[in-house]
Amino acid sequence: MRSMSGPIRWRDGRLELLDQTRLPDEEIWLRCERAEDVADAIRRLAVRGAPAIGIAAAYGLALDASRFDEAAELLGSTRPTAVNLAWAIERQREAREAGADLAENADRLAGDQLESDRRMAEHGARLFGSGERVLTHCNTGALATGGYGTAIGVIKTAFDAGKVERVWVDETRPLLQGSRLTAWELDNAEIPFKVVTDSSVGTLMSQGLVDRVVVGADRIAANGDTANKIGTYTVAVVAARHGVPFHVAAPLSTVDPDTPSGTHIPIERRNPTEVTTHANAENWAFDVTPAELIASIITEAGVHEPPYDFAR
Amino acid sequence: MRSMSGPIRWRDGRLELLDQTRLPDEEIWLRCERAEDVADAIRRLAVRGAPAIGIAAAYGLALDASRFDEAAELLGSTRPTAVNLAWAIERQREAREAGADLAENADRLAGDQLESDRRMAEHGARLFGSGERVLTHCNTGALATGGYGTAIGVIKTAFDAGKVERVWVDETRPLLQGSRLTAWELDNAEIPFKVVTDSSVGTLMSQGLVDRVVVGADRIAANGDTANKIGTYTVAVVAARHGVPFHVAAPLSTVDPDTPSGTHIPIERRNPTEVTTHANAENWAFDVTPAELIASIITEAGVHEPPYDFAR
Numbered sequence: 001m002r003s004m005s006g007p008i009r010w011r012d013g014r015l016e017l018l019d020q021t022r023l024p025d026e027e028i029w030l031r032c033e034r035a036e037d038v039a040d041a042i043r044r045l046a047v048r049g050a051p052a053i054g055i056a057a058a059y060g061l062a063l064d065a066s067r068f069d070e071a072a073e074l075l076g077s078t079r080p081t082a083v084n085l086a087w088a089i090e091r092q093r094e095a096r097e098a099g100a101d102l103a104e105n106a107d108r109l110a111g112d113q114l115e116s117d118r119r120m121a122e123h124g125a126r127l128f129g130s131g132e133r134v135l136t137h138c139n140t141g142a143l144a145t146g147g148y149g150t151a152i153g154v155i156k157t158a159f160d161a162g163k164v165e166r167v168w169v170d171e172t173r174p175l176l177q178g179s180r181l182t183a184w185e186l187d188n189a190e191i192p193f194k195v196v197t198d199s200s201v202g203t204l205m206s207q208g209l210v211d212r213v214v215v216g217a218d219r220i221a222a223n224g225d226t227a228n229k230i231g232t233y234t235v236a237v238v239a240a241r242h243g244v245p246f247h248v249a250a251p252l253s254t255v256d257p258d259t260p261s262g263t264h265i266p267i268e269r270r271n272p273t274e275v276t277t278h279a280n281a282e283n284w285a286f287d288v289t290p291a292e293l294i295a296s297i298i299t300e301a302g303v304h305e306p307p308y309d310f311a312r
Numbered sequence: 313m314r315s316m317s318g319p320i321r322w323r324d325g326r327l328e329l330l331d332q333t334r335l336p337d338e339e340i341w342l343r344c345e346r347a348e349d350v351a352d353a354i355r356r357l358a359v360r361g362a363p364a365i366g367i368a369a370a371y372g373l374a375l376d377a378s379r380f381d382e383a384a385e386l387l388g389s390t391r392p393t394a395v396n397l398a399w400a401i402e403r404q405r406e407a408r409e410a411g412a413d414l415a416e417n418a419d420r421l422a423g424d425q426l427e428s429d430r431r432m433a434e435h436g437a438r439l440f441g442s443g444e445r446v447l448t449h450c451n452t453g454a455l456a457t458g459g460y461g462t463a464i465g466v467i468k469t470a471f472d473a474g475k476v477e478r479v480w481v482d483e484t485r486p487l488l489q490g491s492r493l494t495a496w497e498l499d500n501a502e503i504p505f506k507v508v509t510d511s512s513v514g515t516l517m518s519q520g521l522v523d524r525v526v527v528g529a530d531r532i533a534a535n536g537d538t539a540n541k542i543g544t545y546t547v548a549v550v551a552a553r554h555g556v557p558f559h560v561a562a563p564l565s566t567v568d569p570d571t572p573s574g575t576h577i578p579i580e581r582r583n584p585t586e587v588t589t590h591a592n593a594e595n596w597a598f599d600v601t602p603a604e605l606i607a608s609i610i611t612e613a614g615v616h617e618p619p620y621d622f623a624r
Contacts, residue, residue: 171587173485173509179588187592195584195593197485198511199543203579203599206545231511233518238549267515272507275483276491280499281507287515 049144124154224291225262361456537574
């Protein structure tokens, strides 16, 4: 097993990010010296995954503490859907107002993330029976959080407890975070998996080959409606038809109490050329899964079931 | 508009097939001199689409009439799911027993296909209201039938009657028959379209952007259960949740009265490397949509609704 120490590191007052656009072919670290470098890395998905974006932005603010407001606005505008970005910027703003060192506070946020990932994993793994076949979508491992992972963290902990027989990995078009990143992480962790095209979810479930679905989240509305990588909703609809439990695993920093329901979540549209070589494409990056299709939401605080009260 | 004369032509006693693996970048015609050449083209999807495979196999038998049984066995074993292949071989066997010329009979089958495509298109187009947004999966145009197309034929005829505002084209992983072939055909026909990733179907439907789904078929069981390109069932489940009518368009030669229901249809599994560069993938080529999710099945005989009686 190779190092799973995460895609974000702070060295000698500079931020280094593992370029996730180059994985699994090459492990290249980007050196960021200004907030602009971090914003650029977030925009082009060199760093991605809602929690990891938040941590990277927190370090980005540490790079440019002297022009905090400008850097915060720049970083905050990089991607609209994940709420962790705004959350991390807010935590750094509070730290700055309290006179704290922003790099040290970013370290603390990263440590908190790892800790909450581990607690989430323990809570989630208890939901599993034995020898389950689990399906996941997109990438939610250490690469996506800078810690232990959300949905993949749950799956790893369940696997270590002998509760997972195999993971079905949706390839996750258009940018293939499943077949590139999740496959790489599961391979490193020596967890058995198979990649399938996103559209195979119907066949998998109609053949009875999936016992449980666990995915991450980019924003969870107050009512439990959850925005996540495009295709998540399609999986949830098929899972509901086949009675397969569908879970969301995310830190509480992904819950946005100011967003009452999914219809209020802004959905990023990216460049059509990510889908085809020509412009005749529509490329929503996320979709919203209504709370009614979600069996439970797993956070570091525990396993939440509807009606949701995340503040409990 | 470029020529839509179809991907199969018979010239001077030889069969020429438009290599669909090279589209849309290059228009390259393969020359087939033996049944082996045709079998190879079918296996590697240079010619694909259930009706087109049948027509190509019929010409393949004309190339090797002197060793008919051997050629029939070879061609019949190339792909397991589409029933048109077996149907076309059977038509050629009857022609041979009646002393007919096999090339002339293949011409007649191709002519019949074009005629049935056109009738199917007329029947199907009558289902449309005005200005509809139609979603389709995989490729079902002239490339897939050698004629006018099945689902795409219906959509073209509906468009010509002013009933289609836009077509949503699923890219259709892993081999991208949607973004490569359907996009190319709709572009040629000057019909407005947008390509989306297969997993976007949930977002499209939850936003109310799809009025109707029309797809083709590789085999229709006696009860209406329909095998088609992997991902079709996923689309049907999401369509059902959103009350979007889901239609299948196919010639009667795709109906297999000897297959009582979908569970009896053999599903081809192809090489995992079509999905990823490594072997850790599962690559079903088709799935089965149960009759209960299909609003109607459109054939050259008309619009069939459940309970199905195709022999009427």
